[in-house]
Amino acid sequence: MLTLTEAASRKVAEIMSKQTDPVAGLRVFVQKGGCSGYSYGMSLAPEIGSGDWVGEFGGVKVLVDPESAPVLQGVRIDFVESLQGSGFAIENPNAVRSCGCGNSFETEGTAAEGSLPGEMSV
Template sequence: MSTESADTGTEESDPAIEVSPDAAEEALSLLEGEGLDTDIAGLRLFVQQGGCAGLSYGMRFDNEPEDDDLVVEHHGLRVFVDPASRNYIGGSTLDYEHGLQAAGFEVENPNVVSECGCGESFRT
């Protein structure tokens, strides 16, 4: 398992996934609400086929990382990224947006070359 911690400054050769304080706070609150141990469990961030531009983001909570996951920790939140997804989202930042009409997690990805009109899918 590849581990990278923003809190300790450890770096791997893979571009890191950054997490904003707002995103970490929201995800940790949701993890705790699900009764998961935040010292072991975390948020899985992945890329899947789908959407009009070809790829879309997915997120879910996992009890623990897989052996080949990149694991990053920011502000107490553990984020798990599988090797295939890492190629698409390395260097991205996970944020949480608060808005009048909607609130939710958002991935700011420097690898995206185009997005669909609704913003739900992308192409690298």
């Protein structure tokens, strides 16, 4: 499915440790948006959803919903720190196009269909 690097796992664990409400894990998902059609999202999830893929990296549970799973196959999430700043970096081997800002992307499947796998177009 996807991979969380050691640096990303440490950062997520640090963020989770500061939460007052229970956190089941890091939810990684894909949503419509951006100039290339889709963008990544990450949030702290209070519970594991029915049908979620669950992986564990450095003690951090990562959750992916069934609709996002095909698009996130093979994705690598890292946490990078540089002079320009710090943040999570997502590498997606399935992306065939991304926008200049790097916040949105398109895969071959989503470009052809115009929707996420399993999503109906109306």
